Amino acid sequence: MTSTIEIRVLSSNEEMKQMQQLEEFIWQGEGGIPAHQTITAVQNGGLAIGAYSQGELVGFSYSFPGFKGGKTYLCSHNMGIHPEFRDKGIGASLKTRQKEEAALIGYDMLTWTYDPLETRNGYLNLSKLSAICSTYIENCYGDSEDEFNAGLPTDRFKVEWWIQSRHVNERIPTPVRDDAYYIPLEDSKSGPVLADEVKLPENGQILVPVPAAFQTIKQEDMKLALDWRLKTRAVFQQLFQNGYAAISLERSEEGPVHHYLLVKRSELQI
Structure with a gap:
């Protein structure tokens, strides 16, 4: 990643509007999350991280609080990077900062979904970030017509990122055994x-x-x-x-x- 990329926490109404505009540009036709919703989320336990190049927002991650079975966690809902800035390490940098900020807030687990057949995402989420997955959701978002999902059930892995664990922080290797x-x-x-x-x-x-x-x-x-x-x-x-x-x-x-x-x-x- 070039030194011109700045990673920072987003909190203002103007920054939420920038995030919405970038989201609308990346997923044309789907619309972005309204800024009035994201600003409410980040003021109540949510987290938005932005990547800036020369003052322009070129990448973001957005998450909101989740609660289930007595457990509080952070739902990492969306991450997007401008097409001209992909394959520069921005995604990994956004997740690293997200992990750091989430730990400061008090979370020990983050979760999000991705298509298990999109192997670029699989490599980032599991191999690089050390998230794990033991939950499979059939047709998670229903029928979709965007360029990535049109024509197929939107099946998803729901990953868990245990950010306070040895598995994540010590990156304990698990080599493929000869008898695998x-x-x-x-x-x-x-x-x-x-x-x-x-x-x-x-x-x-x-x-x-x-x-x-x-x-x-x-x-x-x-x-x-x-x-x-x-x-x-x-x-x-x-x-x-x-x-x-x-x-x-x-x-x-x-x-x-x-x-x-x-x-x-x-x-x-x-």
Whole structure:
């Protein structure tokens, strides 16, 4: 990331309006969260972080308080980066500052959702930030017509980022073991696919393949994209029910798939 990027907490009405405008630009047609809502949230336990380049807001993360089962946490609702400023490390910088500020407020866990087949997000969230996932939500946001989600169920991973834990702060490595089980693929005319029926082991490390370039598949073969969505949905749901958690995205340099590494949640220091 260049030295011209400034990361800071957003709190004023004008900053909330800038965030709304950037959100509307990034997700054209979807609209941004109204500034009157975000200013209320940040005044009541929420958190907004901005990335500025030469005085212009080029990236943001926005979160609000959550409460469930007697537990208070921070819901990291949205993060967006201007297209001209992507792949510069801004996303990781926003999350790092978010973690620091959330800890100062008193939170120990943040949660957010992302599409598990979008592997760039998977690598950032799990491999770089050390968030984990053991919750799968089917069609989380219903049918959507934006360029990233049109034509497919909006399935999501709901991740947990335990910002006070050893797992996050000491970044305890979990290397892939020699006896790890790789869920097998089958060849098809359109490319590799998961088998119609997948037998899952009950213990040990498990690696689940996902497309390395899901957006390309969506553009070229929507039937194949839907096949990946539905079959990986079934696999992840079964593994999560069996006590597993996804902890990293293992990337392949040249292959058509990457792999999620899953281990028993009880083994993690969170």
